[in-house]
Amino acid sequence: MAKRKETSTNTENRNYITSCDLTYAVCLVGGRWKLLILCKLEKGKLRFGELRNQICNITERMLTLQLRELERDGMVKRTVYAEVPPRVEYELTEISLKLVPIWGLISNWGAEHRETMLQKNTAEAENLIEQQ
Amino acid sequence: MAKRKETSTNTENRNYITSCDLTYAVCLVGGRWKLLILCKLEKGKLRFGELRNQICNITERMLTLQLRELERDGMVKRTVYAEVPPRVEYELTEISLKLVPIWGLISNWGAEHRETMLQKNTAEAENLIEQQ
DNA sequence: GCCATTACTTACTTTTTTGTTAGTACCCTA
DNA sequence: TAGGGTACTAACAAAAAAGTAAGTAATGGC
Missing domain, CATH: 1.10.10.10 (Winged helix-like DNA-binding domain superfamily/Winged helix DNA-binding domain)
Incomplete structure (x- = not known):
């Protein structure tokens, strides 16, 4: 967040990955x-x-x-x-106002993902019990 | 990335912020x-x-x-x-396939943002020169 | 003169993430 | 039997991000 060493591989890689517009955009809100x-x-x-x-x-x-x-x-x-x-x-x-509708979409997807993972984890837990 | 201290404020805050579906979703692809x-x-x-x-x-x-x-x-x-x-x-x-179309939107926004910032920085640089 | 209010700074520590280097297991082929 | 290919892993170091605690400036009201 503060000062960065400008020559590190870390910094070089940051530059490399943000040549992708998608990664660039996500980095902007990544904090x-x-x-x-x-x-x-x-x-x-x-x-x-x-x-x-x-x-x-x-x-x-x-x-x-x-x-x-x-x-x-x-x-x-x-x-x-x-x-x-x-x-x-x-x-x-x-x-940034132009992103607002997109945030809505991502948010919905996030909720769906959370649901999916919950079911997946429940299923796995049940399998474990059965195996005993 | 590796093991985390489970009781740090840092970890507590991670849990807090991911109660927001949007933040949760972005964290999934944040690496x-x-x-x-x-x-x-x-x-x-x-x-x-x-x-x-x-x-x-x-x-x-x-x-x-x-x-x-x-x-x-x-x-x-x-x-x-x-x-x-x-x-x-x-x-x-x-x-994750369901996210693909959204990535397209974000990517376009990213390109637009990059353009905008470029113009903004150019304008600021010109102002600086004029002021001299 | 002293305190409260607001929006920050500064110096420092801890935690997390990322990168470096040198392995490993496995079997096939030469 | 030595070397090659593939997909890793482990131990460690460096860098970055996040958190803690204690300030600061300005001024209006008491």
């Missing part, structure tokens, strides 16, 4: 908290503190880091109001 | 090489060595690890033929 943040912003602008309260397990540090990366990657827009105490609002950008 | 592997398998079955050759920067260890996870998560099916030298084939499963 642990990013999709959660983006989902919260689907319904409209939110302040830093509102995001923190809605994602109860996130630390301020992680929220800041993820938001900074999302901003750098054009996924959220950050607006600072020159007030004291400070007020900062975050919202989706034009390009 | 560095997973989407690349899945894309190669879109066109049909492939042997271990074929995958290794088609993804030229991957090590055998990483390929093995990613395939094992994909298999555990029901994303690929592994078939071993009892021959010498060994032959192992990998293919997409019913559930």
